Amino acid sequence: MTEFEPVIGLEIHVQLASQTKLFCACPNGVGENSKPNTSVCPVCMGHPGVLPVMTEGAVRLAVRAGLALNCAIQKHSTFSRKHYFYPDLPKGYQITQYDEPINGAGFIEITYGPKDNLQKKKIGIHHAHLEEDAAKSSHESTYSLVDYNRAGSPLLEIVSLPDLRSPDEAYAYLTEIKRLMRWVGASNCDMEKGELRVDVNISLRPKGQEKFGTRAEIKNLNSFKGVREALIYEIARQTKILNEGGTVKQETRLWDKEELVTKPMRSKEDALDYRYFPEPDLPPLVLKESWLDEVKAQMPELPASKEARFMAAGLSAYDAGVLTSSREISDYFEAVTQSGKVTLKTASNWIQTDLLGLLHAEKKEIEDSPIPADRLAQLLEMVESGKITRKQGREVFEEIWKTGESPAAVVEKRGMVQVSDEAQLEEWAKAAIAANPKAVADYQKGNKAAIGALIGGVMKLSKGKANPKVMGKIFTQLLG
Numbered sequence: 150m151t152e153f154e155p156v157i158g159l160e161i162h163v164q165l166a167s168q169t170k171l172f173c174a175c176p177n178g179v180g181e182n183s184k185p186n187t188s189v190c191p192v193c194m195g196h197p198g199v200l201p202v203m204t205e206g207a208v209r210l211a212v213r214a215g216l217a218l219n220c221a222i223q224k225h226s227t228f229s230r231k232h233y234f235y236p237d238l239p240k241g242y243q244i245t246q247y248d249e250p251i252n253g254a255g256f257i258e259i260t261y262g263p264k265d266n267l268q269k270k271k272i273g274i275h276h277a278h279l280e281e282d283a284a285k286s287s288h289e290s291t292y293s294l295v296d297y298n299r300a301g302s303p304l305l306e307i308v309s310l311p312d313l314r315s316p317d318e319a320y321a322y323l324t325e326i327k328r329l330m331r332w333v334g335a336s337n338c339d340m341e342k343g344e345l346r347v348d349v350n351i352s353l354r355p356k357g358q359e360k361f362g363t364r365a366e367i368k369n370l371n372s373f374k375g376v377r378e379a380l381i382y383e384i385a386r387q388t389k390i391l392n393e394g395g396t397v398k399q400e401t402r403l404w405d406k407e408e409l410v411t412k413p414m415r416s417k418e419d420a421l422d423y424r425y426f427p428e429p430d431l432p433p434l435v436l437k438e439s440w441l442d443e444v445k446a447q448m449p450e451l452p453a454s455k456e457a458r459f460m461a462a463g464l465s466a467y468d469a470g471v472l473t474s475s476r477e478i479s480d481y482f483e484a485v486t487q488s489g490k491v492t493l494k495t496a497s498n499w500i501q502t503d504l505l506g507l508l509h510a511e512k513k514e515i516e517d518s519p520i521p522a523d524r525l526a527q528l529l530e531m532v533e534s535g536k537i538t539r540k541q542g543r544e545v546f547e548e549i550w551k552t553g554e555s556p557a558a559v560v561e562k563r564g565m566v567q568v569s570d571e572a573q574l575e576e577w578a579k580a581a582i583a584a585n586p587k588a589v590a591d592y593q594k595g596n597k598a599a600i601g602a603l604i605g606g607v608m609k610l611s612k613g614k615a616n617p618k619v620m621g622k623i624f625t626q627l628l629g
């Protein structure tokens with residue numbers, strides 16, 4: 150049997166988080182919180198005699214997105230009309246960029262694979278263009294409803310090159326697009342709210358062959374997990390067809406998330422003719438050099454650069470990835486370590502295991518963390534300097550999470566100090582040895598782990614205040 154290689158390309162729509170819609174002053178992104186058809190005006194409702202006016206906010210976000218995607222920003226771009234007839238499209242056409250998009254070719258770098266063996270790969274971006282969104286229709290049993298609040302919202306469509314070779318790479322690509330768009334504030338990319346929508350194109354070709362095979366396009370994907378599942382299914386479906394000597398039809402298919410299968414929607418022959426033509430009501434979009442310079446100057450440091458810095462300072466690729474999974478997390482991490490008194494590794498461990506775990510459990514974002522970065526820094530400084538033990542540090546962490554007190558206040562209130570005084574430690578060690586002859590015997594028979602029970606004994610006697618490092622040394626001395 151021939152071995153096949155998947156070839157995958159993604160078309161992603163992200164809703165830009167601008168204040169207004171693309172061509173009118175209606176508030177953008179009012180979403181589910183607003184009553185239907187309240188953020189509308191004659192322009193986005195397509196009334197006769199009105200004209201679209203380009204809004205600056207959306208263009209600015211499109212350019213920020215383009216810069217994050219390493220796209221060649223086009224100082225001159227144009228708009229076209231794409232026609233189809235459906236109640237969600239008030240004008241009977243959508244204003245979109247067709248042959249001259251605002252963002253030309255670019256690329257991103259994706260990371261995928263197991264934690265201890267992460268792979269990186271460059272994925273090309275064909276282009277990313279601006280367009281207006283359609284309304285949202287919902288279908289009831291005998292009628293349909295249309296909410297025009299979303300009609301005319303700005304979308305950026307990001308079209309990848311067919312550079313992806315597996316469902317995992319596609320998943321990693323989506324994750325990276327989302328991280329970048331959120332990072333530069335272009336879009337929130339909440340898929341549940343429809344702020345990110347994705348269509349996937351997939352074909353197979355015999356391994357080693359250069360020419361691409363015939364592709365299917367899959368729509369109706371509403372989670373990253375769904376994308377992965379749909380691709381796995383589609384690879385199996387196309388493999389079977391090809392192995393049986395058949396040919397894959399070029400068609401659009403729909404993902405059924407209940408049955409976990411793709412189903413045919415329309416074939417190439419039924420492809421819609423959109424009758425594209427240049428939009429006569431909008432002049433070309435021309436970006437001034439000075440404006441572009443200002444937008445570039447306002448760009449934050451991008452995640453790839455932060456990741457590289459964190460790794461140069463000694464963090465693993467995995468840790469650097471987690472700590473740059475959002476701009477807010479990376480800012481928090483840098484705020485904790487900025488004094489230079491807390492090592493990157495310590496801050497990384499506490500943020501990943503303690504802080505992010507609890508935030509996740511309570512469904513909170515790091516911006517809403519009950520422990521602000523300067524508080525965690527104070528706590529970790531006490532742990533690093535040996536003022537309190539790691540274990541005590543964990544207790545203080547839990548307490549300040551609940552009460553919002555300062556770490557110093559909790560340490561003071563609870564009389565926490567770490568005891569490093571050797572005479573005192575030796576006294577506790579001797580008591581622990583006397584109380585646990587079995588552990589001593591095991592240790593002397595060569596079971597070095599038995600020392601854990603003895604240190605545990607000291608911790609009990611010292612109420613957790615004994616310095617574990619010095620304890621280890623004392624036990625080695627006493628037991629030989």
Ligand code: ADP
Nearest residue numbers: 156157158159309310311350351352361362364
């Ligand atoms: P269309 O005009 O049908 O939208 P495009 O050329 O714009 O087609 O490509 C749409 C997407 O499909 C892009 O992301 C591209 O990378 C991907 N693509 C194109 N050809 C193939 C192929 N043979 N197999 C898989 N994906 C493909």
Ligand code: MG
Nearest residue numbers: 159160306308
């Ligand atoms: Mg296309």
Ligand code: ZN
Nearest residue numbers: 173175190193
């Ligand atoms: Zn409007």
